[in-house]
Amino acid sequence: MTIPREVIEVDDATLIERSLDEPEIFAILFDRHAPLLHRYVTRRLGPGEAEDVVADTFLAAFQRRGVYDRGRPDARPWLYGIASNVIGKRRRTETNLYRAYIRSGVHPAEIPGPQVEDGVNTLAVNRPLARALLGLKRADRDVLLLVAWAELSYQEVADALAIPPGTVASRLNRARLQIRQALDQEERGE
């Protein structure tokens, strides 16, 4: 890598600010966050559209970088918020993925044949989870998965979706309840 070290070590907010004068700097933000964002999108939409969604997200972010709140050194909430909107436009892909998983038990991006088997029957857990995710309202699902899969904090989710923390909490509670019920039902064999 020939990007100067000082550029690599600064926080996201500084990179974004510098990218106003030197747009190419924005590519460093991509290198920093695209691999995990891609993973998040792949879990939600499958591998087919993940790269497109990542590209759309970063292009939208690049266009809006002028209004980025420089008080936030970590750009992940901002990027995942934009990604949530992009994903929302592809809701059908997401629901199709969950449906296909319920039918086949296969997520197309899971790597087959790891050397260490985890020995747990994940399918018995994942299938009711997929069914529950399918039944969630979009807004609730966004909040739930930003916490569970993107590992954002409540405050970060609030920042990402531009909603009050109280709304994050209530959406999360509702979604968790539905998830819990789905798992309990499965255990009782309903």
Added chain:
Amino acid sequence: MHELKSMWSTVQPANPGELAGARRRLLDGMRPRRRFVTAPRLLVAAGVAAAVAGTALVVGNGTPAYALARSPDGTITVTVNELRDPAGLQARLGAAGVRADVTFLAAGTRCAAPRFAAVDATYDGPPATGPDELRAVVNESRSPKAATVTSVRTIRISPEHIEPGETLVMEFRDNANAQAPWRLGTWLAQADTPVRPCTPVEDTG
């Protein structure tokens, strides 16, 4: 919540190859329609372009057998597209500061063990009695932290988990599958102890 967190967690972060198209789209989209190029800006652009070329090496038309990239956090990402030239890969790792012993094996074979004295039980420790114990051994050991398979073609090497003098032993086996070209066994050999050459033996497991 725990169940949900584990759901599809084996989906891997994207490697540079999987992101090359998106990165290109971003770079294309960044170009203003009209712009005044100044000397310092050109320098930065050259730096970024060189970095792009670096990733392109991994996925370009003449795909090389392997490639190394150092990340800002000090880890090294090794992309192995093809099991060719183990000595070359070993030399590249050496140049990157990782003393390694690399073997490429044909499908259905493994190296006769033991070839070296390992730093932990992941190489020739007693067989685990179940998945929980296996997981515990993996969690306690340094070898799996030193080198981790991060996708079907990439490995992340973390030099911070390799003590001075230790050798990272890597045994790649042809997986006879174009989607997942190889499997990897990787362990740390104790500091300044020899690693004997690999004697391939049949392994149908």
